[in-house]
Amino acid sequence: MTQTRLITITALFFTLFDNYAFFNTVLKVYPFGGINTLYLLSLSILLFTFIIFLFSLLSSKYTTKPILIIMLIISSFTSYFMNCYHVIIDSNMIRNIVQTDMAESLDLINIKLITYLLVLGIIPSYFIYKIEINYGSFKVELFKKIKSILLTLLIILITLLSFSKFYTSFFREHKPLRYYTNPTYWIYSIGDYIAKTLKSGKLIVQPIGLDAKVENIKEQPKLVIMVVGEAVRADHLSLNNYSRETNPLLKKEHIINLQHLSSCGTSTAHSVPCMFSIYNRDDYSYKKGISTENVLDVLHHTNAINILWRDNNSNSKGVALRVPYEDYKTSKTNTICDDECRDEGMLVGLDDYIEKEKDRDTLIVLHQIGNHGPAYNKRYTKKFEKFTPVCQTNQLEECSQESINNTYDNALLYTDYFLSEVIKLLKKYDSSHKISMIYMSDHGESLGEHGLYLHGLPYFMAPDAQTHVGAFVWFGEKNQKNINPNKEYSHDNLFHTLLGLFDVKTEVYKREMDMFR
Numbered sequence: 244m245t246q247t248r249l250i251t252i253t254a255l256f257f258t259l260f261d262n263y264a265f266f267n268t269v270l271k272v273y274p275f276g277g278i279n280t281l282y283l284l285s286l287s288i289l290l291f292t293f294i295i296f297l298f299s300l301l302s303s304k305y306t307t308k309p310i311l312i313i314m315l316i317i318s319s320f321t322s323y324f325m326n327c328y329h330v331i332i333d334s335n336m337i338r339n340i341v342q343t344d345m346a347e348s349l350d351l352i353n354i355k356l357i358t359y360l361l362v363l364g365i366i367p368s369y370f371i372y373k374i375e376i377n378y379g380s381f382k383v384e385l386f387k388k389i390k391s392i393l394l395t396l397l398i399i400l401i402t403l404l405s406f407s408k409f410y411t412s413f414f415r416e417h418k419p420l421r422y423y424t425n426p427t428y429w430i431y432s433i434g435d436y437i438a439k440t441l442k443s444g445k446l447i448v449q450p451i452g453l454d455a456k457v458e459n460i461k462e463q464p465k466l467v468i469m470v471v472g473e474a475v476r477a478d479h480l481s482l483n484n485y486s487r488e489t490n491p492l493l494k495k496e497h498i499i500n501l502q503h504l505s506s507c508g509t510s511t512a513h514s515v516p517c518m519f520s521i522y523n524r525d526d527y528s529y530k531k532g533i534s535t536e537n538v539l540d541v542l543h544h545t546n547a548i549n550i551l552w553r554d555n556n557s558n559s560k561g562v563a564l565r566v567p568y569e570d571y572k573t574s575k576t577n578t579i580c581d582d583e584c585r586d587e588g589m590l591v592g593l594d595d596y597i598e599k600e601k602d603r604d605t606l607i608v609l610h611q612i613g614n615h616g617p618a619y620n621k622r623y624t625k626k627f628e629k630f631t632p633v634c635q636t637n638q639l640e641e642c643s644q645e646s647i648n649n650t651y652d653n654a655l656l657y658t659d660y661f662l663s664e665v666i667k668l669l670k671k672y673d674s675s676h677k678i679s680m681i682y683m684s685d686h687g688e689s690l691g692e693h694g695l696y697l698h699g700l701p702y703f704m705a706p707d708a709q710t711h712v713g714a715f716v717w718f719g720e721k722n723q724k725n726i727n728p729n730k731e732y733s734h735d736n737l738f739h740t741l742l743g744l745f746d747v748k749t750e751v752y753k754r755e756m757d758m759f760r
């Protein structure tokens with residue numbers, strides 16, 4: 244077989260079998276029939292020729308086969324997640340994938356994923372591996388390559404021009420449609436991710452708030468526990484009038500519920516560094532976040548506050564790089580582990596930590612595994628399985644909407660218990676400290692509405708379920724604060740609120756952003 248033919252066949256395979264999500268989404272905007280049929284046909288030709296063009300650019304005697312195989316294998320994974328969970332593989336998603344650890348990846352593996360890998364990845368790759376390609380001399384191959392590049396460019400041009408009006412609206416008004424193309428969009432996203440993330444030379448972290456000082460130092464010491472939640476959408480909390488009781492323990496406490504709080508992003512890797520950063524959602528980028536100190540650093544500059552980050556999620560996403568950090572995902576540190584280590588384990592030994600320097604202000608950040616999907620059934624112990632039947636698989640689309648909700652809500656019951664334990668721990672210090680707890684989830688979660696699952700959609704496309712997050716505060720008897728629970732807040736407020744809670748005076752503090760002032 245010639246190289247050109249192999250590339251053409253592979254491109255046809257991609258167009259037909261790896262772009263189900265793309266055509267499915269396009270059909271919603273341009274349903275079959277009339278002129279749309281012509282549009283769809285021309286769109287298929289455009290995608291097909293563009294893939295040939297792309298592969299031809301990268302082709303050579305030594306690269307063609309490995310590149311086609313890598314594309315097939317990766318696209319079999321992206322096809323699975325795009326078809327089943329309706330996710331989009333953009334640069335933020337690439338960041339999530341890069342930062343995902345082994346346990347999280349294992350959570351995703353199931354028979355259906357393996358079938359995708361086999362049928363769309365390994366089997367066609369095997370044929371490509373076995374096929375013998377008749378290569379001509381360097382000159383002949385170069386000539387052929389130029390020929391197919393020019394020919395595909397010509398076809399692309401003719402297709403675009405013959406339906407120019409359609410393509411103008413397709414690219415301008417329906418921008419998200421192309422996010423579903425395979426392999427083109429994930430290739431673009433990797434490039435985008437690299438451009439946004441990697442920088443030549445050493446990363447220099449810009450210090451901020453070096454002038455930070457604690458005022459009112461003669462008061463009682465402050466003890467604040469900040470809980471970073473995972474994938475908790477606001478509308479599934481009974482604190483927010485959800486029809487089911489998902490906060491049976493917290494409702495007994497004097498909780499100030501922040502019912503309108505929006506997240507900075509739709510994924511852990513974006514939201515967690517953003518919520519601790521000085522940048523607002525509109526200004527935040529990964530690069531800016533990682534190269535500027537965050538609110539923990541500013542608190543640290545006061546030299547008056549003990550800071551500890553305990554993590555039962557993947558990690559602090561770069562937030563706790565310069566403050567004490569403890570990994571609680573392992574049974575070496577976490578004493579409450581069964582199938583997996585529980586959030587509750589992060590509370591063990593905190594009394595000793597607090598007692599050790601009880602005259603100083605203390606901030607403890609607890610990063611939960613919370614409602615991390617898709618295996619919600621692993622996030623709680625049997626005791627919390629109150630809503631049944633539950634979804635026992637990580638293939639969410641196989642489960643009924645009801646069982647997905649049940650499983651997700653059971654995991655919420657565990658978080659309700661965990662947070663009530665945090666409050667119980669804090670109450671012990673009510674006479675010696677000014678105590679408070681802040682809880683904020685990093686992002687929400689889609690549970691099958693409109694075929695959407697999990698999270699991570701680009702913010703402008705994301706439903707409320709992914710951006711309106713669970714959040715509330717709790718204060719000790721002697722430490723009550725004024726706060727308007729009906730006001731619209733966002734992750735942007737956290738930076739200034741934490742500084743305000745510790746009475747930190749610094750040029751980077753903005754009083755109007757502090758939720759408690």
Ligand SMILES: [Zn+2]
Nearest residue numbers: 474510511685
């Ligand atoms: Zn998350």
